[in-house]
Amino acid sequence: MSTFKVLQFNMQFGQIWDDADPDNAPANLELTISEILDQDADIVLLQEVEHAKPGGVQLDPPPNYTRLKAALGGYHSYFSYPKADPRELPFGIGLAIFSKTPLHDAFHYNLPSPPIVFEFEGEEKTPTDRLLIGAKTTLAGHELQLFNTHLLAYFMLNSSSEDHIEQRRLIARQLHCLDGPVLLGGDFNVSNHNSLIQQFAEAGYQTVQTEKITWRRRPYVLDHIFYNRYLHPVRYAVKPTMASDHHMLIAEFEFMAK
């Protein structure tokens, strides 16, 4: 294997994109699965796998993940819900890592959200905690550390992750102490991506691309694949899809000689 392919995708629990009425568009998980399979990626990092239920109820087994796992037969996988919380809003939750090679040392790590008050459907709410998951795999004889995260969208709460940097700092702390090839993908929900990139650059990580927007609702580059000096990005693509309100970010990497 000279290169390997990574797919980063916030799948919005399978809800498709409808220009006319995106909030009431139907879910079509078959389209999501088809889009993922089409890429034939070695590693797939997914956010918003499940649709949050009222009252913070988390279905077990998670229905979308179960269907994805069945459809992606050649893959090993790991999934985690965030901490169950009755305040959960009816959007996407849950992170998954799929890999063609076996995963081990999987973990999930809670990322607390600050008590910012915002209004949703006429009621005052505070955000629920977010999540970082990780696992290791071995590709072409190299052990690769994988991370997947979905951070709080502060810009949607009329705030900024630069004013509330704790979640980003917790992730940067995880990255700091690692030696060896590391990939961190996710929906970082940072509208000013330059500050995020600078922060992670200080930890020794670069993102694959910042040119192309990755979200349909607003022109932001929210999705990233960060890599460290043990990896070299060969090429990348942002692939539009109607299977979500996010585009797919695909990148190919090769291992650098130590």
Next chain:
Amino acid sequence: MAGAAIVAARILLIMMAGRMIRLRVELRMMLLHGRSTALVRFTLLRDSGMTVAGHRLHDDRNSQRIAAEQRQPDGQNHCNKFSNGARHVRSLAKSGDSVKYESAGVSRESSRPILPLYLMRCRSGRNLLIIGLFTLQLSRYHARNYDNVMPHP
């Protein structure tokens, strides 16, 4: 007497040059990954004052889009996930496009820190580099003029 005249002529020439020069140094600095382009312009004005202007080029499409977004009348409220009001929906691409890959911006070589890149990354380093280039340009210009007046034997 002749020597004094020559010295006076030199001073006068330099002063004239100071008035006439409209020296422009443009540095298109492809910063990390070549994604952010900055234009730095030095202009030596007629009164010998120097202005420095730095701004992003308009070809940074993402900055343009974000700027356009910030100009929207209701700003953040356009985001419809957390607001039941106005929708701000923009279809940015069509489905079914084949995947068009782009080569990743950082080559193996350029991923290693080199002095000019390092200088461009830090503000003080950038300023030093710019001042250095400016001084070099100015001295070259003056040297050329000097040579015109006092050619070497």
